[in-house]
Amino acid sequence: MTAPDDGSSGDEQTGVSIRCQDTPSVGVKFCDRFSFDGDSVHYAVEVWAPGLTARVDEVVAWVWDSDLVSFLEELAADYRGWDGERSWRTNDRDLAVSAVFRSGGHVGLTWTLRPWPKGSGGWSASVTTWVEAGEQMSTLAADIRHFLALSQG
Template identity: 80%
Template sequence: MTSLGSDADDKAGVTIRCQDNALVGVTFCDRFSFDADSVHYAVELRAPSLTARVDEVVAWIRDSDLAAFLEELAADYRGWDGERSWQTHDGDLTVSAVFRSGGRVGLTWALRPWPEAAGGWGASVTTWLEAGEQMTALAADVRHFLAEEHQ
């Protein structure tokens, strides 16, 4: 399930919670932009005994964006074979999707800041959502988050 709303600091964000375990989740927050060509935002991963955050993931307007990837997954609610994936231009955020029986989509959200740096780190969580309405809502929430200026 997803929610588009305000956190304690009254800044808009999107939170995705795993339908199997609400302690596993991903949050998009702290969106800002320097120019019309890009959107910057933070991504936080949470799971029992894990918290990871990248403060400045960059989405370039000219590239295929995360919202379009999620919309394609939502449109294929009857399923697909294999794994589909998307990543930011610099590889800080990767999302992999698999379809399982019962109309469930597993989204693995992986953070790996500075992928070329020695001694870098990586973390990932997997959220399970329903292929139909939950994926459609997630795609719409992410599109809204990335497209709108939030106060």
Template identity: 70%
Template sequence: MTSPDGDLDDKARVTIRCQDNSSVGMTFCDRFSFDQDSVHYTVEARAPGLTARVTEVVAWIWDNDLTTFLEELAADYRGWEGERTWHTMDRDLAVSAVCRSGGYIGLTWTIRPWRSAAGDWNTSVTTWLEAGEQMSSFAADIRHFLAWERAAHPSVDDLPPGR
């Protein structure tokens, strides 16, 4: 299940929860931009005993974006063979998708801090959604989140400390 938690402002967030276990999920939040070429955001992975967060994941306008990947999965709701994958240019966010009988899509989300970050860790969680309406709804929520209008972006001077 997915939920767009907020309006088009700096408090907007999208959460995807696993249909099999609602305590497993991913949240996309804290978006901002330095220019019209990109949107930066934070991803948080949750599962029993796990909370992990990676900040400043970047969606570039010229990149094969997450939205396109998710929309293609939604369009193939009847299923496919094997695994499909996508990742950001910096590989701080990656997702692989598989189909399960009965019309479900498993999305395994892997997050890791930038290569220069101390600790060199990564973690993954898997969320399961219905291949039809739930997948389409999630893709639309992510499109809305990443297509944040430039006019709504805070300037760099307005960012919270530490950004």
């Protein structure tokens, strides 16, 4: 289940939260968006689960890159399912998403944070959120599209 944060907590920033429909204590949040120029958007991604909280502060979405929105839209378009795993990652490899389809029309999205992927002593953290294929996936793609929109900078 996705929920665009409306900033009503007094915070000027908006974000998108995704909670696992099977286990609501597991989730992901896209937040703290900013842009230096018209070529990229920078944002933070947080993941949480019982006993785990992790955050990457500066994920970068480039306008020329294969973007997360297209990946999510393709998953939504294939709401009847697919075999195997599909995956996407940022150009810097600090955020990766893999997707599997489960009978009953549900998509498991595994969100992996891996800051400094080329540095020694780095870390990674992953959580899996389950959402309904089709409408919830379409809503998620639209929410992420709105969050990453360059015109908001």
